[in-house]
Amino acid sequence: MIEDKNQQRTPLSELGEFGLIDHLTKHFDVKHKSTIKGIGDDAAVLDFKSKQIVLTTDMLVENVHFDLSYMPLKHLGYKSVMVNLSDVYAMNANATQITVSIAVSNRFPVEALEELYSGIQTAAAVYGVDVIGGDTTSSTTGLIISVTAVGEVAADEVVYRSGAKPNDLLVVTGDLGGAYMGLQILEREKEVFKVNPQNQPDLDMYTYIIERQLKPEARKDIVKLLKDLEVKPTSMIDISDGLSSEIIHLCKHSDVGVELYENKIPLDPQVISTCEEFDIDSTTVALNGGEDYELLMTISQDDYPKIKANPNLSVIGFITEKSSGMHLVTRAEAKIPIVAKGWNALNNQE
């Protein structure tokens, strides 16, 4: 276990619940004017003046969403914030505050929670959000992290899943499938480690995809980029479960169909080479892999000139009438219906 590497082990009971909260949150400063009161009362108090606020929450559960045998606690803290900020950015909003609740068993020493919180603090600092509250409690077994993120947005800037129109372009940020292939590498190394704990793996050729899995970044930059480009997407969603799942969500909410071009799906060379190594189809990975935390959006064709030169944005298809259905157009120009095989936490449980 990662946390066992700590030289110092202060039992949680030494601090008690209140002591632990104070101890873990003392470095959290308030930066946003909208944060009237952060940690330290029954509730935080926020003031967004005339802006609308967006609110989202996600829970990460040990051995379901993460495995501490290869996920450092600091990275886990960082990732648990990213997962939530990604949802805020998917509304075209500016993330401003988060709350963090953890349930943790006594097998974790205080130093392990300090690691976790240092990742949370780093994420909050890098992304400019205030940590305004949370809850710390014990669990009888594993570690559970629940984050709620708040963001602000002008009423006419909010982008929902439901605004896609026929002929809009389907656009995705970054590249896809990396987080999933990073996970495959980590799972493989875990098996190797079980057989030979002395083995020092050479992971240099997988650094990008491992980082995509262990330390994903939410696309705050895209919200700013879209503003700078004066493009307001007609719909937007973040890619947490895989491209096909999110396309289906978007089309269902917008009451439209889609044509997705296989040859347009952006893939990093490390994803392609690792897929070859594992003998997996890279399109399948991009469609169903999940955890990429990129943004999928639709934009009006009129906005195409504004985005076409941008390396952050790839046009991967276009929106059709609902009656045309949802299809993947393969490299061989065959049309295959898009079906959701996204990562499903409840089905995957063993």
Next chain:
Amino acid sequence: MIEDKNQQRTPLSELGEFGLIDHLTKHFDVKHKSTIKGIGDDAAVLDFKSKQIVLTTDMLVENVHFDLSYMPLKHLGYKSVMVNLSDVYAMNANATQITVSIAVSNRFPVEALEELYSGIQTAAAVYGVDVIGGDTTSSTTGLIISVTAVGEVAADEVVYRSGAKPNDLLVVTGDLGGAYMGLQILEREKEVFKVNPQNQPDLDMYTYIIERQLKPEARKDIVKLLKDLEVKPTSMIDISDGLSSEIIHLCKHSDVGVELYENKIPLDPQVISTCEEFDIDSTTVALNGGEDYELLMTISQDDYPKIKANPNLSVIGFITEKSSGMHLVTRAEAKIPIVAKGWNALNNQE
């Protein structure tokens, strides 16, 4: 286990994650004008116009905060909402929205989660809050519920923990110690049940205190009452950990001392009689029991005439200079320092 009583058992995997969320949340309607978009996008969208918002979150963990051998899932859903609304009311705010995240193992059938959500829905209906989002995921072991509550309040109406002044009156709502003694009864009956499962316990004489434990009510009525009486407390906090803990929080945040009168602490006759039966001191129970979800506040002496006739409010002491310390004045008129022995989730774990 409560959930095993269900005749019908639909495995969670049959619905899948998205199906489960849809299934559980389809009855949640939006009632508040401030809820622009509830469930169904990456994040909820809220608009509070010129009001400030309060935000609070709490996590309930199986076998730490609740025991399903005597806590019906419907009650658990209801209580998990109350725990959070209580924090909103403690800011003198009006609760408007909640998000509910649950992590649950496959040992729970869909019908069990329906029970849980029916309690959540009942609480939302009774207290007039919109359920605007959440997360549903699997857990490898028990049930974890994380609720975030949002409320609205005019900027000049917010009441913090930090405003108590010397000579203010210390006031508490309702009565104390009931939830703790209810738990003692339930724990005792659990032990009896283990020995003799056929035993039908007669709990008639404990109905009030058992209800205080299993189905607590947050004091929404008090926020309205204070407004009607034109009383703005100088400080306020909810009693989740026990009176002594909360008094200490309030005094520390306000930089003041306190004198608490033992003979003024409001106790229900069932608490007194059950304490006698268990040979426990009822003052100790009121001070350290926790989970009462009453409100503790300080008010200016000028407001005393407005509250003195009200059966919901008991004056139990007064605020002093910090240098005077925090004391309980016993029935024998001895002064004893108040110390925190509140329910501590991390120390209590076995």
